[in-house]
Amino acid sequence: MLALIFDLDGTLIDSVYAHVLAWQKSFTAGGMLVPAWSIHHKIGLVGLELALAIGRELGRSVSADEAEELDKRHGAIMNELLPYPEPLPGAAALLHRLREMHVPWGIATSGDRSGVEKALRSLGLSNNATVVCKSDVDHAKPEPDVFLACRERLNILARDCFVVGDAVWDMLAARRAGMLGIGVLTGGIGRTELIEAGAYRIYGDPAEIDAKRYELGLVIG
């Protein structure tokens, strides 16, 4: 019995680039000039961690309060920049196919509940999907907690779970959770970086996973 655990932003919905710009504008408003590519490589971390990591890179200490304010402002700008993120090619079809095949799947994200609900609607999913978000666990990505909590809800052994994600943090957390990581390129992080972070396989997007799912042993039995 296999299961798939999906990251959300950049994996199922097309929101990474807007997140990058929203973070950059939030930092600028906080008096910090941060290059966009440096933010891009930290997307997938929970907001607080991202803000602290950027602070360290700038050699400037960012307090927890300041990080929270940066994250909150990033959320508000994100809502203006991209109020309705689109699903990535093949995402809705892949989830539908897995249901047809009776393959359990869930979503595990560093995002918050409100973003998840919006994303589920854009994917045409009702609220009965198995979703773990940052408020459900003590430690968000790159800690493996969201994947482990999702596995528990699905009631599948870790070694039988694939984690599908676009960020090196997904691959790191998957490895720590004892799961195989499947990288997708839809978040704009390159193939080599994902493989170096421990990805077992790389696909372009969810549509390619669907087309080549036999490579993962996902065949109608």
Next chain:
Amino acid sequence: MLALIFDLDGTLIDSVYAHVLAWQKSFTAGGMLVPAWSIHHKIGLVGLELALAIGRELGRSVSADEAEELDKRHGAIMNELLPYPEPLPGAAALLHRLREMHVPWGIATSGDRSGVEKALRSLGLSNNATVVCKSDVDHAKPEPDVFLACRERLNILARDCFVVGDAVWDMLAARRAGMLGIGVLTGGIGRTELIEAGAYRIYGDPAEIDAKRYELGLVIG
């Protein structure tokens, strides 16, 4: 005698992520859903080519008129999203250092004159920099014409020119121009992709080029 020819967007100024989002919004307004990462990998192409390439990827024919309209709308949205792009770390200092060292340099871009003027101001440069943009040549990137025209104005042999760019198109055009390509990661394209496209060396950003310029033989003699 060595010379450096710089790409502009994503190499000297931090504008790639905003360009991606502006293109995506322009395509959406034209009735085309295009994943952001697919646009990201085409940034650096001249607008018309980018629009035609996306059309081919979607299996949808895009006319030259339609491509022009998409590009024009992308420019308008870009102006709203990021009216004043910031220089990338070390960009202004590197150009200043090259002047001090009497190393000739120029800028060669797929962008248009108005974007260039705004960028020169943000870099603190007067208008006396050597700049070649798309309207100065018959064929924009990935054709090598902008680099060859820049070389001619600098009056340096092609084999003595380094092209500094963030896109695989810069590396391709550099190789075709008989120049060595230097990749920077500031446009968000990964190290391996730039090397596979023919980069001779990779640096994080202009600040790292400045710090390691001895690797390029750029030493005060």
